[in-house]
Amino acid sequence: MAQSIRLAVIPGDFIGPEVTAEALKVLEAVAPAHDVKIEPNSYDLGAERYLATGEVLPDSVLAELRDHDVILLGAVGGRPGDPNLPSGILERGLLLRLRFEFDHYVNLRPSRSFPGVPTPLASDAPIDFVVVREGTEGLYVGNGGTVRKGTPHELATEVSINTAFGVERVVRDAFARARARRGKLTLVHKTNVLVHAGGVWARVVAEVAPEFPEVEVDYLHVDAATIFLVTEPERFDVIVTDNLFGDILTDLAAAVTGGIGLAASGNVNPDRTAPSMFEPVHGSAPGIAGQGKADPTAAILSAALLLEHLGEPAAARRIEEAATADIAARAGAPARTTTEIGDAIAARVTA
Amino acid sequence: MAQSIRLAVIPGDFIGPEVTAEALKVLEAVAPAHDVKIEPNSYDLGAERYLATGEVLPDSVLAELRDHDVILLGAVGGRPGDPNLPSGILERGLLLRLRFEFDHYVNLRPSRSFPGVPTPLASDAPIDFVVVREGTEGLYVGNGGTVRKGTPHELATEVSINTAFGVERVVRDAFARARARRGKLTLVHKTNVLVHAGGVWARVVAEVAPEFPEVEVDYLHVDAATIFLVTEPERFDVIVTDNLFGDILTDLAAAVTGGIGLAASGNVNPDRTAPSMFEPVHGSAPGIAGQGKADPTAAILSAALLLEHLGEPAAARRIEEAATADIAARAGAPARTTTEIGDAIAARVTA
Ligand SMILES: CC(C)[C@H](C(=O)O)[C@@H](O)C(=O)O
Numbered sequence: 090m091a092q093s094i095r096l097a098v099i100p101g102d103f104i105g106p107e108v109t110a111e112a113l114k115v116l117e118a119v120a121p122a123h124d125v126k127i128e129p130n131s132y133d134l135g136a137e138r139y140l141a142t143g144e145v146l147p148d149s150v151l152a153e154l155r156d157h158d159v160i161l162l163g164a165v166g167g168r169p170g171d172p173n174l175p176s177g178i179l180e181r182g183l184l185l186r187l188r189f190e191f192d193h194y195v196n197l198r199p200s201r202s203f204p205g206v207p208t209p210l211a212s213d214a215p216i217d218f219v220v221v222r223e224g225t226e227g228l229y230v231g232n233g234g235t236v237r238k239g240t241p242h243e244l245a246t247e248v249s250i251n252t253a254f255g256v257e258r259v260v261r262d263a264f265a266r267a268r269a270r271r272g273k274l275t276l277v278h279k280t281n282v283l284v285h286a287g288g289v290w291a292r293v294v295a296e297v298a299p300e301f302p303e304v305e306v307d308y309l310h311v312d313a314a315t316i317f318l319v320t321e322p323e324r325f326d327v328i329v330t331d332n333l334f335g336d337i338l339t340d341l342a343a344a345v346t347g348g349i350g351l352a353a354s355g356n357v358n359p360d361r362t363a364p365s366m367f368e369p370v371h372g373s374a375p376g377i378a379g380q381g382k383a384d385p386t387a388a389i390l391s392a393a394l395l396l397e398h399l400g401e402p403a404a405a406r407r408i409e410e411a412a413t414a415d416i417a418a419r420a421g422a423p424a425r426t427t428t429e430i431g432d433a434i435a436a437r438v439t440a
Numbered sequence: 441m442a443q444s445i446r447l448a449v450i451p452g453d454f455i456g457p458e459v460t461a462e463a464l465k466v467l468e469a470v471a472p473a474h475d476v477k478i479e480p481n482s483y484d485l486g487a488e489r490y491l492a493t494g495e496v497l498p499d500s501v502l503a504e505l506r507d508h509d510v511i512l513l514g515a516v517g518g519r520p521g522d523p524n525l526p527s528g529i530l531e532r533g534l535l536l537r538l539r540f541e542f543d544h545y546v547n548l549r550p551s552r553s554f555p556g557v558p559t560p561l562a563s564d565a566p567i568d569f570v571v572v573r574e575g576t577e578g579l580y581v582g583n584g585g586t587v588r589k590g591t592p593h594e595l596a597t598e599v600s601i602n603t604a605f606g607v608e609r610v611v612r613d614a615f616a617r618a619r620a621r622r623g624k625l626t627l628v629h630k631t632n633v634l635v636h637a638g639g640v641w642a643r644v645v646a647e648v649a650p651e652f653p654e655v656e657v658d659y660l661h662v663d664a665a666t667i668f669l670v671t672e673p674e675r676f677d678v679i680v681t682d683n684l685f686g687d688i689l690t691d692l693a694a695a696v697t698g699g700i701g702l703a704a705s706g707n708v709n710p711d712r713t714a715p716s717m718f719e720p721v722h723g724s725a726p727g728i729a730g731q732g733k734a735d736p737t738a739a740i741l742s743a744a745l746l747l748e749h750l751g752e753p754a755a756a757r758r759i760e761e762a763a764t765a766d767i768a769a770r771a772g773a774p775a776r777t778t779t780e781i782g783d784a785i786a787a788r789v790t791a
């Protein structure tokens with residue numbers, strides 16, 4: 090069952106291309122033994138292109154991207170506070186546009202601790218959970234506006250959109266993942282304040298639950314969830330939550346498990362009606378670009394999620410094991426460059 | 441300058457009355473030396489009253505509460521999952537109603553670490569910051585709705601309302617607090633996604649900043665802020681943020697500084713057009729009620745915020761010092777009951 094993967098690569102800005110190169114290296118290294126062929130096409134998108142040309146995501150590029158099996162993204166983003174780069178332009182115009190155009194309704198963010206990686210927590214209980222964040226609704230739909238802008242009477246709104254259709258499909262996905270893991274699903278919301286949105290989330294979870302009798306369900310308000318993520322993160326297995334809460338919880342999760350340099354993510358269209366996109370959770374980190382200091386592990390683990398999504402679990406596992414072994418080897422060893430880490434993990438997947 | 445304080449007390453449910461009794465004890469103890477007289481009236485509100493009578497906050501009670509200088513609240517809330525207590529009924533009908541009716545636009549939540557109190561973090565760098573959370577706008581306004589409820593075509597919305605008026609007054613308050621502290625203000629929002637709401641917040645902060653030249657301003661996205669709260673909480677001095685982000689960040693802040701048993705808060709109307717309300721951040725904790733296990737320290741520290749608000753900083757400082765000394769004395773000592781802790785702090789303020 091040889092598989093050719095038409096892979097669109099969006100390296101992006103600053104450390105984006107640096108970490109993407111290593112992820113690609115590892116993908117190419119693992120591929121032959123699993124009878125997989127990687128056919129990459131690179132797309133130049135991000136802050137640099139926008140600053141040079143004013144283009145964020147031309148329709149023609151969007152059409153080309155659609156014609157791939159999957160997308161690997163490094164990181165996009167300019168220098169903080171760059172006056173030529175209005176806040177939100179790349180986020181809304183590129184990252185979120187891809188999530189919406191390609192219906193990435195499952196925003197998948199695994200969090201686990203790695204032996205040997207220091208965390209900010211005093212406890213070293215092993216952490217291993219997945220956040221299934223809804224990716225196409227909520228406050229991210231861009232449904233808001235401003236009147237009397239710039240005056241003392243300015244009024245700005247943001248509308249959170251939540252549909253039973255949108256909630257149910259991501260909730261089902263989360264239940265299925267919980268069943269395949271430790272059988273525990275936690276809904277996180279703020280049902281006591283956001284009674285309308287919270288109502289549909291709570292109802293859908295309650296309605297789907299009987300179809301997954303082996304999954305134990307509980308509920309936490311988002312504020313309480315942040316407490317447990319710090320005091321008892323080992324209690325979580327699968328968390329399902331809305332777009333904004335998921336954004337917040339996953340950065341927090343990355344922090345408690347030892348840092349954003351290891352956090353991978355997938356913007357997944359489980360129905361495969363359009364390419365899914367995999368990317369490290371970290372940003373383009375202008376401050377460390379060009380120095381070989383970026384940790385490519387999150388990008389490499391994102392490539393593992395990519396293979397898993399395309400039905401290559403053995404190849405995915407191989408990358409995960411290699412990355413885990415490499416991470417374990419870091420404790421006490423001298424720091425290595427981005428390329429050295431990529432080379433080492435690539436060597437491990439073929440060893 | 442003798443001051444009589446007409447104090448409305450809402451003990452609430454479960455551990456609410458237990459901790460409120462201790463806070464009141466400490467208030468009464470500190471009062472004479474500062475020429476303050478406490479005139480408390482107790483109001484029976486909360487889950488118990490609702491379950492017994494169907495009443496949440498009768499208009500007549502609201503009118504009586506308004507006729508006080510200040511309110512001290514313990515905690516309200518029933519048993520988790522009680523089918524007779526619909527989610528949101530006490531929150532929207534009582535807690536949030538008071539915030540809106542009495543225009544509590546500054547939701548004040550100091551966070552500090554106490555020597556000797558274990559925290560979930562590995563680092564023991566001292567933490568001392570204040571979150572100034574907007575209390576009357578954002579997603580908390582209750583502006584949302586549901587169509588086709590309970591059907592596969594359900595659509596639920598929540599609207600976040602942000603006005604220049606509402607943002608400016610809380611931002612000014614936060615700047616003033618930052619000037620009186622270490623001169624650092626961090627705006628937390630999600631301007632790259634919530635471009636409308638984020639726009640008014642960012643603009644107002646930029647416009648007010650020149651009036652406070654001694655305050656250094658920075659900005660963090662809410663997701664990044666959660667990372668720093670865990671990895672580097674000592675960097676913060678004053679955080680100003682919207683209602684929902686503030687809700688999330690302050691629970692997280694309470695967790696990283698050693699727990700919700702110590703976290704105090706004020707729902708403040710700085711213009712004094714209606715009574716402000718002070719309450720511990722924790723809930724009614726049905727699981728430990730009636731056993732003398734509740735820590736009254738958060739309620740007692742809330743009473744200190746109350747005195748500060750009423751222009752009694754010396755009395756407030758006295759309570760804070762007594763509570764801090766008591767907390768320090770806990771390390772390694774046998775656990776004490778709620779009353780024992782209250783007695784000890786009351787003894788310290790008069791010593
Ligand atoms: C960059 C931004 C639009 C994005 C988000 O908010 O989803 C990022 O924070 C993430 O979590 O992928």
Ligand SMILES: CC(C)[C@H](C(=O)O)[C@@H](O)C(=O)O
Pocket residue numbers: 281282312531532535536687
């Ligand atoms: C109980 C709830 C309405 C409230 C809030 O969300 O503001 C609480 O979490 C708080 O932080 O005071």
